[in-house]
Amino acid sequence: MPSAASTTVRILIGGLALLVAVGYKNYRDLGAPGKRPDLDNNEYWGPQLKGQYQEIKAIKPFDISVSPELIADLKAQLERPLKVQEPLEGIGFEYGINSNELKKVVKYWRDSYLPNWNEREQFLKKFQHFQTEIQGLKIHFIHAKPTNVEGKKVLPLLLMHGWPGTVREFYDFIPLLTTGSDKSEYVFEVIAPSLPGYGWSQGASRPGMGVAQVSVILRNLMLRLGFDKFVIQGGDWGSTIGSSIASLFPENTLGYHSNMCGNNSPLGSLRLILSSIIPSFYIDSQYSEYYKGVGHLFVTIMEEFGYAHIQATKPDTIGAALAHNPVGLAAYILEKFSTWTNPAYKNLKDGGLTKHFTYEQLLDNIMIYYVTNSITTSMRLYSESLSKEQFSLNLENLPIKAPAGCARFAHEIFHAPDSVLANKYPNLIHSTHYPDGGHFPAFQVPQKLYEDFVSFVQKAFN
């Protein structure tokens, strides 16, 4: 018998054992499908107070300027001799980031990017930045108003990034949304927050702030800004949080668009397994290469989710390791911009990093993590969201009533077909496929994402 069979059985037995171990406690108390969990819309997340919490509702312009001392210290750190190991012979990015490429990035960061920092800072300031306090946390956001409303309809849009992204991913996307085009009768007033715990938004001071709780905060942000009803767009955690907002607050949701649609409800998971066994029942053969099945999902989880595993279990350890460690932070984050843009780039010595992004773009994004020192709090979103408490809310079983749209970019980590999404997105009106692009479409192919998004909006409101 070939060893592949024994390996498969071993993996299946091990995986089954693990699944049962985690699942039996968590899923034993699965509530009735579809019941909206009780969430405190005013839950306080800030530092412990002596007295009563007085929320400061003022919305203040926010200065993202970085102190020169921080830049000088960063430069000094980057000037230190690098202590990385040579890659193994013939290896590209198969073992993680290739240290030769990392050396190139560090050199560029030190010799080209940082001397030009004032220009980069000015660039980051090209949108209006604000901060306001929600439930004890200072929340940062970009507020971009539409520039050309002549003959156009304006819709408010909540635009959310993920990990290891930031608002920087949207710098080419936002102008398309606010300027408008002949492709759409809609333009958008864009609110792009830093997620709580990311960028210039404060992280929670106590355990419990998972996706559901973050969605309460960001929905409250929109209400604070006077938007009772809004459209949502997001990828990565932005997609998950957006899905949570749409599920919990249908009264506020005009529409939900995601470039990473998923359905983790038991029914969705079951259908996903079935779609691997009988693909013809579940998948349009025209798009079969987008839907690689549970086997591929399992391999992907094994090979690519080590970061999620450690972040979900020991965020403070890995956070402490990367905090104020610019080379380490760059290594850790850049690896994702390579592999998640296209998994095939693992075979490339430079990881294909500059095939679609400039070092400027990549470093701008890393700088936001670095100057705000937010890596630890960003990672805690994993531990807080992949917890017993979060699973027990049973959010996956709460369907999204609003019109929903799913854009699928070919090289994304994983796709689920419409048939699998059905019970979560009963109002799925828009489903598209793109042969290029990956996990970061707003960053990589903003024009395509824009056209897809406005196409969805057209369907949703006409």
Next chain:
Amino acid sequence: MKCLVIFGLIVAILASIAGYGYLLFTDLTRPLPRPEFKDDTYWGPGDGKNYKPDTKIYDFVVDVPQAEIDDLRQQLNRTLKLTEPLDGIAFEYGFNTNALAQFVEYWREKYLTKWDERQNYLNSLKQYKTEIQGLKIHYIHERVSEEVAAKKNVYPLLLLHGWPGSVREFYDFIPMLVKDQNITDNAFEVVAPSLVGYGWSDAATRVGFNAAEMATVMRNLMLRLGHKKFFIQGGDWGSIIGSNLATLYPDNVLGYHSNMCIMNTPLSILKGIYTHYYPDKVLKSRMFHDHHVGIWEQYQELLVESGYFHIQATKPDTIGAALSSSPVALAAYILEKFQTCTSPSLKQDFGAMVTIFGLEAVLDNLMIYYLNNAATTAARFYAENTSKTYRDLQLERVQTDVPMGCCRFRFDLPAASEWQLKDKFTNIKHSMYFQHGSHFAAMEMPSMLYNDFTTFVQKVGLQTE
């Protein structure tokens, strides 16, 4: 008549399924023959075409330039920008950053200021380097004195560390092994190498240096030192490497003792589940139940603690780069394991490491990783051992009749029962359960490990042959 035919058909189909299932089962669980293994692969840099083996043995002392210590102190003096732990949280989310800040200060102000003392201590055991298969291997080599040799049977012993350990784990254990002790007729000539890619040993520069290759290099090291037959003792990777050595080169092994005897074959996993439900049928004593019952909790615990394993097995160069660029990063990551591997009642306690190990020992060990910049090459070992090449060797299913001894410390990774071990180890001489102790046994309770190891050696009964 029709009924009979249908009945016959059903029986035939069921029998075929049962038969096929049985064949499949036995095929996945039967022992496999020992694979052929090349024991002279060149692992040095390049293709080795012009490789001229150097079989000399060189003295080695730890001698760190003062400039490196000063630079480390400077790095540890950077203003820390750690995030406060969440309210009410100690070490549940990983290493507590307040504890880390205190540790960094101790490292900088107390430990490094007496570095010369520490260095002398590290040099208190004799060390050497020699080149095996293109790789320079560092090792401690402690011989017994003439007086001890006169009174005791002396056996060579290969002592193997793991991750995130080093030879430092053995500094209390080795002196016991070379001494003349009342409780045993045996003493040991100890060879304790730094693993390839760890400590002061070279690292491989090509893909493929897995635990079978490591076992080969270590066996060749012993042959180089004139030891054709030797005992092996190890925990963590050391246990797995020792197991591979006993499997691939049984003629060289007098006995193999492990303080982390795990088994992960399909059959073993099934046996483990059965043991969870019917411990009385499998285990000799009620005292052993705690080690094996509660398998689902054990798996959950494993899931919570194995993030490091997952990332090292898949992206070792990423995590390696992160840990190499900051001593604080290295400290947080490695200390987390020393904090956790104390006991369930201590692992949220801020004094745990001081109580169980002492800060000097933990820092000595950390320095070995830092000074040799070994984080990346150490992590790569995980990737090599989860690769298809290594898994295809299926060494866990190859039997060995080398005398085997297993001791199970209470809070270490879940260890296999004799029932599980005997599928591979056909000559188990010694099997022990401890109600205390954790993963770093040689550091935490060297006397208990020493007692257990020498008991095992006694039972191997070499002198009666």
